[in-house]
Amino acid sequence: MSFLEIKKVGKSFGNQEIVKQLDIDLEAGKTLSILGKSGCGKTTMLKMIAGLESPDEGSIKVGGTMMNSVPPAKRGIVYLYQEDLLFPHLSVYENIAFGLRIKRMDKSFIDKEVRRMIAELQLEGHADKMPEAISGGQRQRVSFGRAIITNPLLLLLDEPFGSLDAGTRKDMQLLFTDLSATYKITSLFVTHDMKEAILMGDEIGLMREGRLKIYKSQQAFLADPDTGVANEIDFWGGLTSNKSD
Amino acid sequence: MRRSSNSIVMIAYAIWVLFPFLYLLVLSLSADWRFPSILPNYIGLKNWAAVLGGETGLVKSFFLSLFISLLVALSSTLCGFLLSRIVNYNKKKNLWTIISYFPYVLAPVVFGACLSYYFLRLGILGTTFGVILAQFFIAFPYAMIFFSPFWTEKTKDYENLVATLRGSLVQKFTKVLFPLSKNLILICFFQTFLISWFEFGLSSIIGVGKVQTLTIQVFLFIKESNFYYGAMSCCLLMLPPVIFIYVNKRYVFNKIL
Numbered sequence: 446m447s448f449l450e451i452k453k454v455g456k457s458f459g460n461q462e463i464v465k466q467l468d469i470d471l472e473a474g475k476t477l478s479i480l481g482k483s484g485c486g487k488t489t490m491l492k493m494i495a496g497l498e499s500p501d502e503g504s505i506k507v508g509g510t511m512m513n514s515v516p517p518a519k520r521g522i523v524y525l526y527q528e529d530l531l532f533p534h535l536s537v538y539e540n541i542a543f544g545l546r547i548k549r550m551d552k553s554f555i556d557k558e559v560r561r562m563i564a565e566l567q568l569e570g571h572a573d574k575m576p577e578a579i580s581g582g583q584r585q586r587v588s589f590g591r592a593i594i595t596n597p598l599l600l601l602l603d604e605p606f607g608s609l610d611a612g613t614r615k616d617m618q619l620l621f622t623d624l625s626a627t628y629k630i631t632s633l634f635v636t637h638d639m640k641e642a643i644l645m646g647d648e649i650g651l652m653r654e655g656r657l658k659i660y661k662s663q664q665a666f667l668a669d670p671d672t673g674v675a676n677e678i679d680f681w682g683g684l685t686s687n688k689s690d
Numbered sequence: 691m692r693r694s695s696n697s698i699v700m701i702a703y704a705i706w707v708l709f710p711f712l713y714l715l716v717l718s719l720s721a722d723w724r725f726p727s728i729l730p731n732y733i734g735l736k737n738w739a740a741v742l743g744g745e746t747g748l749v750k751s752f753f754l755s756l757f758i759s760l761l762v763a764l765s766s767t768l769c770g771f772l773l774s775r776i777v778n779y780n781k782k783k784n785l786w787t788i789i790s791y792f793p794y795v796l797a798p799v800v801f802g803a804c805l806s807y808y809f810l811r812l813g814i815l816g817t818t819f820g821v822i823l824a825q826f827f828i829a830f831p832y833a834m835i836f837f838s839p840f841w842t843e844k845t846k847d848y849e850n851l852v853a854t855l856r857g858s859l860v861q862k863f864t865k866v867l868f869p870l871s872k873n874l875i876l877i878c879f880f881q882t883f884l885i886s887w888f889e890f891g892l893s894s895i896i897g898v899g900k901v902q903t904l905t906i907q908v909f910l911f912i913k914e915s916n917f918y919y920g921a922m923s924c925c926l927l928m929l930p931p932v933i934f935i936y937v938n939k940r941y942v943f944n945k946i947l
Contacts, residue, residue, distance in 0.1 A: 543865070
């Protein structure tokens with residue numbers, strides 16, 4: 446049964462139709478990675494799901510609850526940006542604890558949860574550091590921890606690894622896959638990197654000019670010539686064969 | 691050689707900067723200083739004792755000015771912060787920003803003359819509230835313009851993030867926006883305080899002589915050719931800015947730079 450159900454959602458700014466007839470059905474605990482070029486409507490789509498933009502038409506349901514008129518603070522949907530957006534006035538510990546503190550949870554519960562999360566994120570020894578004193582990859586980990594610790598219904602990731610170097614990016618992909626499995630996170634993962642989309646998603650979506658096409662399996666995605674995967678494989682295959690010649 | 695010439699330049703600079711202040715201080719301690727005497731015939735605390743004794747009305751003016759300036763600074767900083775958020779997130783941001791500059795097109799005296807008719811009709815001409823309101827009209831747009839660069843896309847993203855982490859509007863402000871802009875708020879508070887503290891033209895027109903702020907007292911003493919009391923009121927006028935400059939330098943600028 447679908448956990449995230451989006452039906453016929455559309456959004457225009459002026460005369461420009463940004464998102465057209467958006468349909469998504471995603472089971473709980475699954476990741477839908479969405480591939481698309483800049484300006485194709487990915488961010489607007491995520492913002493509508495998070496409640497930061499209102500759709501012109503269609504319905505958004507999470508866990509069977511209609512979300513269209515629910516404000517962002519009551520949706521339980523966390524939106525993560527490409528930039529980590531750590532609060533510069535708070536330490537690593539306090540950044541992770543932020544979501545629990547604003548819910549006024551018990552102090553000992555917060556402490557236990559934050560320490561557990563710090564260990565999961567392999568950030569031991571960094572808890573008291575300020576954000577400017579840690580690396581880009583570590584900052585992104587803190588950002589994940591701050592979102593996941595609130596136990597969101599749905600996690601929306603808008604090119605979260607876009608600003609990281611290749612090595613750190615690979616580590617973060619592995620970490621996110623592990624965290625997704627451990628915490629059974631339902632997520633939409635937006636990227637413009639084809640390899641990342643294939644690695645991260647249980648299902649893969651391709652967004653073009655505001656229209657989203659979803660492939661329920663990697664095989665279906667690989668088999669569709671529209672995705673451009675076949676061209677990529679041909680290109681790399683061609684390079685390998687040229688070298689061996 | 692070069693070192694000593696540098697020292698001379700530095701000492702000359704210090705004298706050039708500090709001389710007017712030292713001179714004012716000496717003048718405020720003086721009495722009966724007539725040409726061609728190089729030094730005053732009397733140096734002591736007589737003038738200051740008169741001030742503290744309440745004879746001159748300076749202490750009252752000092753506290754009245756302090757009250758007006760603190761209120762103007764507090765209200766304009768707070769309103770400027772909140773309103774600039776609305777303006778800068780508005781689609782017609784540029785138009786609203788241009789409107790914020792309008793009070794500065796007119797000289798404060800002319801602006802005061804324009805306001806005086808309406809203040810008279812409202813019955814607040816010649817009242818402390820009227821002076822506070824008039825000064826607020828000058829300081830508030832300044833605060834609006836001052837905070838404009840703070841409301842960037844990134845700040846908006848912070849706000850959205852707090853919302854999706856289930857934070858309320860109040861928590862957005864108390865947990866993120868105020869801490870992020872703490873130094874800017876302090877600087878704006880100091881600046882608007884100074885705008886109000888040194889305001890003369892607008893206050894004299896709206897106060898119509900009934901609201902005796904410290905700047906008005908300074909000009910009254912100068913008009914009366916009472917240089918000793920004039921110098922003394924100038925010393926009092928300098929006191930809060932000196933304290934603010936020290937606090938700014940010690941706790942704000944050093945953290946920004």
